[in-house]
Amino acid sequence: MDQVFEGTPTAEIQLDGHRVTRGHVSNDWGSKLQWVVRRDGKDVATVPARMEATFEHDDKTAGKYEIVLQHFKYVNYRKDAKGDYTESRFIDISNVVSYTI
Amino acid sequence: MLHLGDENVSLCSGIRRRSFLQAGAAGMAGLTLPNLLQLETRGAVDQSKAKIRNCITIFLVGSPGHLDTWDMKPEAPEDIRGGFKPVNTNVPGIDICEHFPQMAKMMDKVALIRSLHHKTGASHENGQRWMMSGHDFTQDSMQPYMGSVVSRVFGPKSNLPSAVILPDKIGNTGTATPHGQEAAYLGSGHQPFFLGGDPSRADFKVANLQPPDGQTEFRINARRNILKELDTLQRRAETNTTIQRDTAYSRAFNLLTSPETKMAFDLTDEPDKLRDRYGRSTFGQSCLMARRIIERGSRFVTVNHFDTVFNIACWDMHADGGGLNNTHKDYEYLLCPQFDQAFTALVEDLEQRGLLEETVIAVLSEFGRTPKLNPRGGRDHYPSAWTNFLCGANIKGGQAIGSTDRIGAAPHDRPILPPQIVASIYHAMGIDLETTMMPGPGGRPIRLIEAEPIMELF
Numbered sequence: 001m002d003q004v005f006e007g008t009p010t011a012e013i014q015l016d017g018h019r020v021t022r023g024h025v026s027n028d029w030g031s032k033l034q035w036v037v038r039r040d041g042k043d044v045a046t047v048p049a050r051m052e053a054t055f056e057h058d059d060k061t062a063g064k065y066e067i068v069l070q071h072f073k074y075v076n077y078r079k080d081a082k083g084d085y086t087e088s089r090f091i092d093i094s095n096v097v098s099y100t101i
Numbered sequence: 102m103l104h105l106g107d108e109n110v111s112l113c114s115g116i117r118r119r120s121f122l123q124a125g126a127a128g129m130a131g132l133t134l135p136n137l138l139q140l141e142t143r144g145a146v147d148q149s150k151a152k153i154r155n156c157i158t159i160f161l162v163g164s165p166g167h168l169d170t171w172d173m174k175p176e177a178p179e180d181i182r183g184g185f186k187p188v189n190t191n192v193p194g195i196d197i198c199e200h201f202p203q204m205a206k207m208m209d210k211v212a213l214i215r216s217l218h219h220k221t222g223a224s225h226e227n228g229q230r231w232m233m234s235g236h237d238f239t240q241d242s243m244q245p246y247m248g249s250v251v252s253r254v255f256g257p258k259s260n261l262p263s264a265v266i267l268p269d270k271i272g273n274t275g276t277a278t279p280h281g282q283e284a285a286y287l288g289s290g291h292q293p294f295f296l297g298g299d300p301s302r303a304d305f306k307v308a309n310l311q312p313p314d315g316q317t318e319f320r321i322n323a324r325r326n327i328l329k330e331l332d333t334l335q336r337r338a339e340t341n342t343t344i345q346r347d348t349a350y351s352r353a354f355n356l357l358t359s360p361e362t363k364m365a366f367d368l369t370d371e372p373d374k375l376r377d378r379y380g381r382s383t384f385g386q387s388c389l390m391a392r393r394i395i396e397r398g399s400r401f402v403t404v405n406h407f408d409t410v411f412n413i414a415c416w417d418m419h420a421d422g423g424g425l426n427n428t429h430k431d432y433e434y435l436l437c438p439q440f441d442q443a444f445t446a447l448v449e450d451l452e453q454r455g456l457l458e459e460t461v462i463a464v465l466s467e468f469g470r471t472p473k474l475n476p477r478g479g480r481d482h483y484p485s486a487w488t489n490f491l492c493g494a495n496i497k498g499g500q501a502i503g504s505t506d507r508i509g510a511a512p513h514d515r516p517i518l519p520p521q522i523v524a525s526i527y528h529a530m531g532i533d534l535e536t537t538m539m540p541g542p543g544g545r546p547i548r549l550i551e552a553e554p555i556m557e558l559f
Contacts, residue, residue, distance in 0.1 A: 002413045003439070006301045006381040026373065030380020030442035032434045050438065051202045072434040077414040083428055083478075088414075088435075 002076075005029045008093075009071045015097035019056040020067045022049065022094065031072035034090065039063040046070075062101050069094035153494040153531050154255055155395045155460040158247070159388070159444065162271060162407040163417030164228065164487070166470030166480045168509045169432060170198050171488040172215045177508050180474050184429055192499040200437035203445040209499040210448060211492045212558050216503025216512035219468070219519055223482040225274035225410065225417075228467020228519075232489075233281030233403070235523030235550045240278065243285035247523055248401035250549055252284075252291040253539050254532055259398025260359050262294035267387040270295045272408045282403065286542045293403070300368055300386040365397040366390065375450065380442040388443040392450055395460060406440070418470060420479025428479060448492060461494040461529045465522070472508045486511055489522065494529050495559055502557050520552035528554035 007027030014021050025033065035055050037045040040063045047055060049069060057065065075087040166183070168174055173187040173196060187196035190208035197205055204211070221227050221237045230237050236244035245253075248264030257263050271280040284292040298305050368376065368386060371393070379385040384406050391402040410417035411424045414435050419425040444464065451457040469487025470480035486505045492498055503515035527534060527549055534549060541547035 003383045003435075004299050004301045006303065006386070009381075024374065024377070026377055027381050028377040028442070030382050030385050030439045032438045048202070050441075072438075074414060074435050077412075077426060077431055079426060079428070079430070083420075083430065085430070 003074065005074065011069050011094045013067070013069055013094045013097055015067075015099060018065075018099055019054055020097055021054045022069055023053075025069075025071070025093065029071060029073070031074060032090075033072075034070050036068050036070050036090075036092075038066040038068075041066075060101055064098060064100045066096050066098045068092045068096045153459050153461060153529060154251075154258075154400055155456070155494075156247075156251065156401045156463065156526055156530055157388075157391045157395060157447070157460060158233075158401075158403045158463045158465055158526075160229075160232070160271075160403055160405050161416050161440070161464065161466040162229075162274065162405055163225070163410045163415040163427075164466040164468050164470065164482070165416045165432075165436075166418055167215075167487045167505070168470070168472060169418075169429065169480070170201070170437070171213055171490065172469075172486075172505055172509055173198060174472075174507065174509050177472075181472050181508050183474060183480075185433070195499070195501050198437065200433055201441045203441045207445060207448060211490050211498050212496050213488055213490045213501040214503055214517055214522065214555070215488045215501050215505060216514065216516050217469075217487050217489055217519065217522070218512055218516060219484050221484075223468065223484050224276050224278070225467050225482075226276050226278045226280055228484060229271060229274070230279060230281035231519035232465040232467060232522065234285075235520040235552065236281075238279065243279060243283060244281070245285040245287045245291070246282045246293060246403075247526060248282075248293050248403060249284035249287045249291040250527070250539065251401040251530065251532075252293075253287050254537060254549070255400055257398070258400065260362050261365055261394055261398040263399060264291065264293040264401045264403075265296065265391075265394055265399050266293045266403045266405065267296045267390055268299050268383055269297055269405065269408050271405055274410050287539065293401075296366070296387075296390075299383050300366075300390050301381060301383045305368075361397070365394050368393070375446075378442075378450075379446040380439055382439055382443075384439055385443040385446070388447045389450075392447060392454075392456070396454065396456060416466070418479045419481055420475065420477040422477065451493065457493045459494060461491060461496065461526055463489070463491045463522070463526055465489050469509070472510045491522075491525065491529070491558060496529060497558060500557070502555060517555060518552065520550055521555050524550045524552040525554040525558050529559070 009025055009027045009029055011025040012023045033049045035047040035049045036043055037057045039061065045057060070090040071093045073089060073091045078086045080086055169183050169185050174182050175187055186199045188199045188205055189196055190205040192208040195208055219231050227237060233246050234244045238244045252263035266282055270282055282293060368390060371389060376389060379389040387404045391404050395402055407413065407415045414427060414431040416436060417425055418427040420428045448457065451460055466487065466489060468482055468484040471483045475481055486509055503517055504513045505511060506513045524534060537549055538546040539549060
C-alpha cells in the first residue's frame with residue numbers, strides 16, 4: 001500500500017516589511033514544507049518552514065524578491081540517473097508575496 | 102479479511118457462517134472475560150493497579166537507517182555519517198536527525214534504545230517476527246503477536262477488538278515467511294483485527310465492517326436469530342470450543358451492527374485542524390485512528406507504516422535504481438517529515454486527552470542499516486545494531502539507553518535484544534511476567550516472553 005494523500009494543501013502568507021508569516025496549512029500532507037525565495041525570477045534560497053511560522057530572508061542584494069510556501073508532493077519514488085525525482089516534486093501551496101530592495 | 106477457523110456451516114437461509122464471519126471482524130472475539138477473571142483470581146492481573154493497559158506500536162516497515170535518524174555519528178567518515186546533520190533536542194546530550202524537528206522538542210518524553218541487535222538473519226521478516234512477537238519462528242512453530250497476547254491477558258473492554266492492525270497487515274517484504282502479526286496458538290479469538298482500508302481516502306470504509314454484497318442490517322439481524330436457534334440445538338453437544346465460537350459470533354454481530362463501533366472507525370467527525378496536524382496521508386490518518394480506537398476501548402494497536410518495501414517510497418533505503426530505489430531524498434522530503442508530523446501529533450493528542458499516561462507508544466523496526474553507504478549511496482539491511490524507542494505511560498523519557506560504537510556497527514554498551522523490548526512493553530502495561538502465563542501449544546502453560554524488561558525505562 002503506497003501512501004495516499006488527501007486533499008490539496010493550501011496556506012495564506014502575509015508580508016510585514018521583509019518578514020513573511022504563514023497561516024495554518026490546511027490539508028497538510030505532512031511531507032516537507034519549505035519557503036522558497038526568488039530574486040528577479042530565480043530561486044535563491046529554500047528554507048525549512050515546518051517549525052517556524054515566520055521567516056525573514058537576510059540577503060539584501062538589490063532586486064525584486066518573491067516568497068512562496070511549498071510542500072513536497074509525492075507521486076511515486078521514480079528517479080532519474082542523477083537521483084532526482086521524475087514525477088514527485090515541490091508545489092506552491094500559498095499566495096506569493098513580494099518586495100523590492 | 103478475518104476468518105474464524107474453517108467453519109463452513111450452511112444454514113437454511115443460504116448464508117454460511119463462514120461468509121458471515123468474513124464480512125465481520127469475528128476473529129478478535131473469544132472467551133476473554135472469563136479468562137481475565139481467572140487471571141485475576143490467580144493474582145496475575147491486578148486491575149486496580151494495572152492502570153496502563155493500552156499500547157500503540159508504530160512499525161516502520163523497511164527500517165530506517167540508525168545513522169540517518171536517531172543514532173547519528175557526525176564524527177565518522179563521510180561514507181559512514183551520510184549527508185544529514187544532527188540537531189540538539191530539548192534533552193542536553195541527545196541529538197537526533199535534523200529532519201525530526203518536532204520530535205526534537207519532545208525528546209524529554211522519549212526513551213531511545215540505541216543498542217538493539219539480533220543475530221538470526223537480515224531478512225525483513227526475521228526482524229518483524231522478533232519485534233512483533235519477541236520470538237523468531239517458522240510457519241510450523243508460530244508465536245503470537247504482542248497484541249494477541251495482550252488480548253489474551255486482559256480481554257476486551259468494549260465492543261471493539263482488543264488488538265487492531267492499521268491500515269493493513271504486512272504483505273510482501275521479500276520472503277514468504279511469517280511477519281509476527283498473527284494470534285498463532287492463542288487462536289482466532291485473539292487474532293488482531295486488520296482494518297483493510299486506507300483511512301486517508303475520502304471514500305474510506307472499514308473493509309471488515311462492511312456486510313457482504315446484498316446483506317442489509319435487517320437481513321443480518323434476521324440471520325442472527327436463525328443462528329441463535331441453530332446454536333440452541335448445538336448446545337446439547339457443547340464444548341469449550343463451541344462456547345468460544347458462540348462468543349465470537351455474538352461479538353461479530355455486535356461489531357457489524359453497532360453504531361458505536363462504526364463511529365470509532367470514522368474519522369470524519371475529527372476536527373479538520375487535528376486531521377491536518379497528523380498529516381493527511383495514509384500513515385498520519387492511521388495514527389489518528391489508532392488514538393481514536395484506543396480511546397474507545399481497543400487495547401493494542403499497531404500502525405504499519407507500509408505493507409511492502411517494493412516500488413514505493415519507504416524506509417528500505419537500498420538506492421538500487423530499481424524496485425528498491427529509496428534514497429536519502431525520500432527520507433528528507435517524505436519519510437522523516439511524515440513520521441515527525443504524525444508521531445508528535447499522536448503524543449500531543451494523547452497527552453491533551455489524558456491518555457498518554459495510560460498508553461505506551463513503541464516505535465519499532467526490523468533492523469538498522471549498514472554503517473557504510475553502498476556504492477549507490479544507500480544503506481542495506483543490518484541487524485547488528487539499531488535504534489527504536491518508547492514513550493508514554495510509565496516510560497521514563499529524556500534518555501538514551503545503550504549506545505553503539507563510533508561508526509554505529511555494533512552495540513558498545515548495554516546490548517539489548519528484541520525480546521527485552523517486548524518484555525518491557527508487557528511490563529509497562531502492568532503485566533507481571535513472573536506470574537502471568539498463557540496456554541502454549543497443546544494447552545501447556547508458558548510464560549509470555551523469556552526475557553526481562555529493560556528496567557532503566559521505568
